[in-house]
Amino acid sequence: MITSPNLSREYRAFKILQHWRAIHTIVPADQLITPEHPSFPLFFFLYQKTETLYQRLSKRRNGEEAFIHPINVVLALKEAEIDEGNTLCAGLIHDYIEESVDLYKEEMHLSDVGNDASRLDEMESQLTAGLKSELIAFSEKGTSGGGNSSAAAAEELVAITQLLTRHKRDFYYKSICNLFTGPDPTIKEKAIQIKLADRMHNTLSIESFSEQDRLYSCFKNLFILNNTKKYLAEIRGNLVFSEELTETERLFKRLAKATYDAFLQVCENATKKGIGEVRSMLHLAFRKFAWEKNGVFSVTELTQEELHLMRLYFQVIRKYDCRLRHKWEELQRIQEEEFAYCQQFFADFNFTDAQIQAILDYKDAYSLKEVIGMLLYVPEYVVKRFDYTDLFCEN
Template identity: 40%
Template sequence: MVKRKVHSPEHRVYIKLEPWTRITDLRLLEHIMLLIQKKYALFSFLYPKTKALYNKMPLRKNGENPFTHPLNTVLNLLRAGVKDEIILCAALVHDYVEEHVDLYRDEHKINEMKQDGIKILDNFEKKTFEEFENEIQAFCKKRKIDPKKGDKIVDTTRLLTRHKRDFYYRSIINIFTHQNTEIKENAILIKLADRLHNILTIGNFNETERNYQCFKNMFILNSVKRYLKNKHGKMIFADDVINPLDKLFKKNAKATYTAFLKICHLCTAKGLGDVTPMIQLSLKKFALETEGMWEVTKLNKREKHPLCLFQGVIRKYDYRLHHEMNKFKKRTLKETEYVKKFFVEYKFNDEQVNALIDYKDAYGMKEVIAYLLYEKDYSIAGFEYSGLFER
């Protein structure tokens, strides 16, 4: 990483706090990766294999080369101060097996929503992992590298791979409940770096996806915060020199906050400027009078104040995370009915009503991110990996 000129103490603080951006120039990313390839033999071995895979894949939703994703994931880890060869290698290949499975699915037109399709893809995934592991171990043997390094790369990649039989939340739960602390923390670091790159492209998602993509980050961040609290207690974030996990947590949280804020701006632009102050104050009332920010709240059917719009927001997206779409739609419908009745004099059209619901969701959840960042004791009760694991 190139060191920047520091012009003043104030500028030094800015450099520390500034948001990270993604690099879209593949040539620049590959130039940065040259240094790692020269330093680490395993990274050099895995790099051309990974590049060859991504050359077979379609462009990302934003039109970028798909290979920019694993490279930006590695870049985020480097920015955080990660120097461990195992973590950098696992970051490079964190989607390697999953992408192979997706290409196989598309090539053979396999329906992953049916049980027979899932079984075929699970078997192919198992075969791909075996080949991947054998190739790494053969390279380690040839170059006289400790085979445990190869094992840890494979184990971390396996932990980060979402199986077709599992929903997204299950793959996250598996990370936080893994028994091996080293592999678990490797995976947490990589997942934070991975989701940081994804959230920086939030503008490329459609309106129905934006808040949900940010919510997935919030779910991960809340789980990381609880993990760090359990590990460090009152000493959380107390180090004079922030370690990579703390740094990635904060950078991811700030990027997620920014993404929620961007959603708010996009929604406001649809003619909602006159009513957003009322929505904002309703959240303050919800947070300060009812302490609603400290737990997953339930809907009070008798409440007619617009603070009711913030009751059950996290539960609503939790329904979607668990693929309980009927409950998600039912909750959204109730919010739609309330907004139409409350703001009846504004005669908002359906697009504006939907935008208003998206706005209040994004506005409320960005405050959760701020609490996660700056309230040391804060995490949302009833919304974490341990509770979900029991569902």
């Protein structure tokens, strides 16, 4: 971050508020951590190990090399002023076990269920034990220097990685709930920081996604952000988002802004499909839903008697929840009902099917970005019944 005293106060304020941007070129380890950093030997060792694995992976959906992801995660942590060695090392290898299991699954032509799932769990345990042995052996050489030269540091690094690894038999919610309910507060905090940085880079890499996939990806962020806000309130109380932000708060704000940007892009893309005439109706219907039904404060249930346009907002979270839980029949029912409602409600406009879908994408993105804004700027706001203490932790 630029802090030169020669810059205007206004420009310095801009640099503080500026949204984080990813890099698109793989950089060497010494551009991520200086060689003088006490953790550099360990970081360099893990950099080489991770790079070797990622060379075996397919490119990302936007066409970039897979290894660009862990590099950007480390950079996001650094941008949040995190310089603690184990956090940066864990950021580098946060997907190492999961990606290794995925490679094994692909090579052995396995599924995620039954005996195959047991084999994947066993492989995950073997890989975790192997990584732990490797890190302890490295630390015992005494070459990692300073703060990360102990077996205890190696144990912590593996524990962070384990907390970030999604088990194949778990749905997404369960893996995130495990993150927020970890027993060790230090390991939990570091893992949350890395998950926020991970999602930030993923959100900045969705330019090739369909509109529905963009919304789905950002919906995952909403669950993480809502839980992070709840977590921060529990440990910081009234000091949450005070003038001196913690590292986790910085990452929260940056992920929230990246997610807001992504939702806004969906709105802009939908508008280009010729639905501009009904945008204000969608906006006002959301306001009615938010104010009359308290619709932004809790997961809501739809009553079939509701005919006002605000009907479209009652099941936004439920819809994406169905996709996360693989409740395909319920998802299809919600999608078909809202599509049919829009066709009949907007009959005068003679919208095409593509335009009706654009309206649905627009209203989802618009409502969810408003929730993101409230998470950012309303101090005590969280979405109730949408956190790691409720039904969403069930597998």
